[in-house]
Amino acid sequence: MAEKLIPITLKVNGKEYKVEVKPNETLLFVLRNKLNIKSVKGTCYRGECGVCTVLLNGKPVKSCLVLAAEADGAEIITLEGLAPFGTLAPIQKAFIEHGAFQCGFCTPGFILTAHWLLTNKPDATEEEIKEVLSGLICRCTGYKQIIEAIKAAAKYYKQDKQKQ
Amino acid sequence: MAASKSVLVFHTLLPEFEYFRPKTLQEALELLDKYKGDARILAGGTDLLVDMRMRIKQPKYVIDIKGIDELHTLKYEEGKGLTIGATVTLDELLNNKIVKEKYYVLWDAIRQLADTHLRMKATLVGNICNASPAADSAPALLVLKAKVNIASVNGTRTVEIKDFFKWVKKTILEPNEMVTSIFIPEPPEGAKGRYLKFVRSAEDLALVGIAALVANPKDPAKRIVRIALSSVAPTPVIVEEVEELFKQDKPLSELAEEAVKLVMSKVSPITDVRATKELREHMVEFGTRYLLKTLLEG
Numbered sequence: 001m002a003e004k005l006i007p008i009t010l011k012v013n014g015k016e017y018k019v020e021v022k023p024n025e026t027l028l029f030v031l032r033n034k035l036n037i038k039s040v041k042g043t044c045y046r047g048e049c050g051v052c053t054v055l056l057n058g059k060p061v062k063s064c065l066v067l068a069a070e071a072d073g074a075e076i077i078t079l080e081g082l083a084p085f086g087t088l089a090p091i092q093k094a095f096i097e098h099g100a101f102q103c104g105f106c107t108p109g110f111i112l113t114a115h116w117l118l119t120n121k122p123d124a125t126e127e128e129i130k131e132v133l134s135g136l137i138c139r140c141t142g143y144k145q146i147i148e149a150i151k152a153a154a155k156y157y158k159q160d161k162q163k164q
Numbered sequence: 165m166a167a168s169k170s171v172l173v174f175h176t177l178l179p180e181f182e183y184f185r186p187k188t189l190q191e192a193l194e195l196l197d198k199y200k201g202d203a204r205i206l207a208g209g210t211d212l213l214v215d216m217r218m219r220i221k222q223p224k225y226v227i228d229i230k231g232i233d234e235l236h237t238l239k240y241e242e243g244k245g246l247t248i249g250a251t252v253t254l255d256e257l258l259n260n261k262i263v264k265e266k267y268y269v270l271w272d273a274i275r276q277l278a279d280t281h282l283r284m285k286a287t288l289v290g291n292i293c294n295a296s297p298a299a300d301s302a303p304a305l306l307v308l309k310a311k312v313n314i315a316s317v318n319g320t321r322t323v324e325i326k327d328f329f330k331w332v333k334k335t336i337l338e339p340n341e342m343v344t345s346i347f348i349p350e351p352p353e354g355a356k357g358r359y360l361k362f363v364r365s366a367e368d369l370a371l372v373g374i375a376a377l378v379a380n381p382k383d384p385a386k387r388i389v390r391i392a393l394s395s396v397a398p399t400p401v402i403v404e405e406v407e408e409l410f411k412q413d414k415p416l417s418e419l420a421e422e423a424v425k426l427v428m429s430k431v432s433p434i435t436d437v438r439a440t441k442e443l444r445e446h447m448v449e450f451g452t453r454y455l456l457k458t459l460l461e462g
Contacts, residue, residue: 004182006183022180023180023181023182023183023226024177024178024179024180024181025178026178026213029177042176045175045176045217046214046217046218047210047213047214047281047282048367050279050281053281056284059255059284060280060281060284061281061284061285062281062282064213065209065210065213065214065282065285066209066285067183067206067209067213067226067228069183069185069228070185070206070209070228070230113280113281131280131366132280134279134280134365134366134367135278135279135280135281135282135366135367136281
């Protein structure tokens, strides 16, 4: 079957991209291979590990289970979008300070998920943090440092919320 | 067409297909009627895309229904019930006050279904159309006596959720039909419910899932007790005899034990990679007793 190319527009980290995609290309594939955004990675390709997490219209989703064509017109934030000018976001600093990664492979998914949680719920309890992280897999840290980093970063998000 | 499941082939790419994103239900139904079994409906995609990746499903045409406004209905009418459209996500239901307050057993099931990320995309209608015996929302919908609204180019029909599932991953849908919404009638006055899910880890499929709904436990004439289960048979099941059993004017503890025996006699779990038959039977026995005790006393 000759596959028709579908023209789509994606706003990734504030920048607009016009790309042509095949129907069977996932958002993960297009971000990595057509837009060259390499923080988004694929491992299980079936929605289990969360390494491919991006924020799609403000919500954390696993981009291996999103067709690029489905995302036409969407706003997407990847890890790169949290530090657009090279200055790390508080959640990124907290991950470094608490040693919340070793190999770093899964880290983008964890940081984006934590950023989403704290933006919406800066007073999230440890139980709520654990619940939200349950769809992500880290094989190095044992999660403890990740949870500590998220709890530590919460104060910056609370301050941000008070300023608004 | 289904790939052999005994051979592990790891595909990172999806098979090729043609993609449609209709704007109206009529358009979607016409596409479905034209392509029938060669087409698949895409809502959340969290089951479909996995099955396509594994080559379990290889549709030639994928019809994305998220552009159809009328399928995104989430409407509650007091005294009647709740209508949940085909593209309403599990996350939207989890954040809905009516669902949490009036239909707690469903809320409790959705809370335990997959994970935060998948719930952002996955839909309730998708969960039942996938027709997994382990579908977490199914037992809750069964005890709530939900109805499934179905459409095709030839018209619409409504079936009881208990008649919707046919076999493992099979529903009563004809190839040219799709589910447009689920309707859940107003639950019995004062009803309480819970979904108990046995898992190995947070994101696991249910080893056994049990939903229970209890209303007016103290009054035999008005008492309503319903039990439904997942992962214990080829389809999710409701043990309808439980409701009749509890109409009897006997001590509640006695009825609860009879209900446990009744539920045990109606399930037929299997041994698979996730749990043995015996362990599942134990979970059914323990879980049913635990839920009944908690809800009847409360």
